[in-house]
Amino acid sequence: MKTTTAGDPQAVAEQCARAMWAGDHASQQLGMAITAVGPGTATLTMTITERMANGHGIAHGGFIFALADSAFAFACNSHGPHVVAAHCSISYLKPGRVGDVLVATAREVTREGRSGIYDIRVTCGDAVVAEFRGHSRQIAGSWIE
Numbered sequence: 001m002k003t004t005t006a007g008d009p010q011a012v013a014e015q016c017a018r019a020m021w022a023g024d025h026a027s028q029q030l031g032m033a034i035t036a037v038g039p040g041t042a043t044l045t046m047t048i049t050e051r052m053a054n055g056h057g058i059a060h061g062g063f064i065f066a067l068a069d070s071a072f073a074f075a076c077n078s079h080g081p082h083v084v085a086a087h088c089s090i091s092y093l094k095p096g097r098v099g100d101v102l103v104a105t106a107r108e109v110t111r112e113g114r115s116g117i118y119d120i121r122v123t124c125g126d127a128v129v130a131e132f133r134g135h136s137r138q139i140a141g142s143w144i145e
Helices: 009-023 025-029 061-076
Strands: 033-038 041-047 081-092 101-112 115-124 127-142
Touching (some): 033 061
Antiparallel strands (some): 101 115
């Protein structure tokens, strides 16, 4: 049975997230969870494990980047069309530690034509761990029917 989400941006975002999550083995294997998704927004969580610690005993920056990048992906793909990253940057502000539950909250800054800009804040409690900015580019294909 086909479902229709026409005219309901929240339903489109949820359908896109379900479709993406089904094939997102990287995010799943890192223990990420989607806690919220909406048009141009997404929130994901991930707990830092011992396997994610670097030689300093803190969260390896690559894992923090991966969490922010996944939140970015779900936010920029929330409108229906397939979208990929064109450029991303991150600033690390505080270390993540083993056992910390990191929360990445993505929001759309602008979307024009095939391009978009998204800001993602990674937090642990009230502390800001990192700030990430992603530039997206729409490609062929769609998550919705």
